[in-house]
Structures are given as structure tokens and as C-alpha cells.
Amino acid sequence: MITIDKVAKTYSETVRIGPVDLEIPAGGVTALVGPNGAGKSTLLTMVGRLLGMDEGTVEVAGYDVGSTASKDLAKILSVLRQENHFITRLTVRQLVGFGRFPYSQGRITREDEQKISEAIDFLGLTELEGRYLDQLSGGQRQRAYVAMVLAQDTEYVLLDEPLNNLDMRHSVQMMGRLRDAARELGRTIVVVLHDINFAAHYSDRIVAMKDGGVVETGPVAEIMTDAVLTRVFDTPVQVIEGPTGPLAVYY
Numbered sequence: 615m616i617t618i619d620k621v622a623k624t625y626s627e628t629v630r631i632g633p634v635d636l637e638i639p640a641g642g643v644t645a646l647v648g649p650n651g652a653g654k655s656t657l658l659t660m661v662g663r664l665l666g667m668d669e670g671t672v673e674v675a676g677y678d679v680g681s682t683a684s685k686d687l688a689k690i691l692s693v694l695r696q697e698n699h700f701i702t703r704l705t706v707r708q709l710v711g712f713g714r715f716p717y718s719q720g721r722i723t724r725e726d727e728q729k730i731s732e733a734i735d736f737l738g739l740t741e742l743e744g745r746y747l748d749q750l751s752g753g754q755r756q757r758a759y760v761a762m763v764l765a766q767d768t769e770y771v772l773l774d775e776p777l778n779n780l781d782m783r784h785s786v787q788m789m790g791r792l793r794d795a796a797r798e799l800g801r802t803i804v805v806v807l808h809d810i811n812f813a814a815h816y817s818d819r820i821v822a823m824k825d826g827g828v829v830e831t832g833p834v835a836e837i838m839t840d841a842v843l844t845r846v847f848d849t850p851v852q853v854i855e856g857p858t859g860p861l862a863v864y865y
Contacts, residue, residue, distance in 0.1 A: 615640050616661060616770065616804070621670030623656055631656045631826040633670060638804060640675070640769070642818035643796050646806045649847055652823040654806045655696055655774050661804070662693035662772045674770050688716035692766040694759055696774040696806075706750070706758045707743040710734055713765030733765035736791060752779030757788065764795060771795070773805040777812070785809075789816040810847075810862045814838050822846045838862065 622632030631653040646654040659665040672679040714726040737757045820837040822830040838860040843851035851864045
């Protein structure tokens, strides 16, 4: 379980995230949704200790994120941030290999190589593993970064907008793979998404944020209603029954 207790971040007198109180149960996919500036990415990066909290505490699987040693936290929690600065002379396999650093400390073992191969195969990158990152499209690089995070082999995985730069086909494939990782590999995946319909179809739970706070949280069926989505996104939304579940119509 991820327990967020009175977490807050203040940027100015008028820009503040929180305080947020939230529990995300272990297992499955939890999507963070909401309008731009709602605080989704900020909250995720504070949970992942990529950004310091001004107030509050976060516990992941009983470990205090603020005080747990980095080498121990890295075996429990992995994070993909929204913007990644890549080194062009790395191959896909070398990049994914960085996910094994908490275990190998740079000395890759046979077990590490197996985990790297599994992550590459899982994201459909086998034919690209020898390519340098600057030879890839933006979408291919994004899949490589997600593979790096999965290779870290943590129970908890935080992903900030993993569908960036992905076309329709690869977005569907990515979300399917993440759902598979939750179900088949037992991962707890928390993902920031802009597309509410992707969140509805692939997630088990949705956390809706607005104005720096959590305004709704629950199973997909509870969040996918006209009233909730219209209030969260400040625009008229109609939820209809689609061929594979609820669809939000907002245009």
C-alpha cells in the first residue's frame, strides 16, 4: 500500500499542492487524472522522492519514503519521470541495464541480463535492443524508458505520462503491457494519464485531482459519471456505454 499523509508542496502564495491524504492499495493499476496544473505529476514525483515535500509523509509498503536509504528504496519503488534526458550513445539494452543498478551496482550478472532481456521483450523492443537512443523515434525511446523501469523489478512502479510521444497503436500496447505487468507480475502501478478513456479502460482505480488536491477517488465505475467528470474537468462530459465499457464524450 502507498499511504500519503497530509503531503503538501508550496511554490508561491497562490500555487500549492495539497495537503493530500490518500491510500493506494497494493496491486493493480491506479490512474491519476485531472486537468493541467492539477498537481498529478507533482504528487507522483513526491511519492517517488524525486521532489521533496514541504509537509507530510509518504509510506510505500511500510517504508518511509523520506527516510529510507536510497539503495533500499530503489528495490521497492521505481519511477519514470515525464521528461528524460538521454545519452545518445547508449543502446536500448544499455539503457534498460541501468534499471538493474540497485542490484548490480554496475556489475551486471547473469540474473541481471535475464531481467534486462525480459523487460526488453515485454515492451516489444527485441529488434531494437542494439540501436542507439538517437536512432529511435520518440515513441520507441519512451518504451525503452518504461522497460528500464520494469527491469528494476520493484513491486511499486510510478509512471508519469508514459504515453508521451506514442501513437494510437503503441499507446494501446503500452497500457495493455502495464495492465499485464500488474496482473501477471504482481506489480502495483500508479500512472499519470491525460486520456480519461484510457484510464477507464485499463485501470482498476482512478484518482481525480483538481487545484492541487484529490477531489474523487474510487473504482472506475464510481468516477466515470457525468457529474464527477464534469466537475473535475470544468467542461461538460457525458459518459456513455461503449463496446468495452464506459466512454467519456467531451467534444
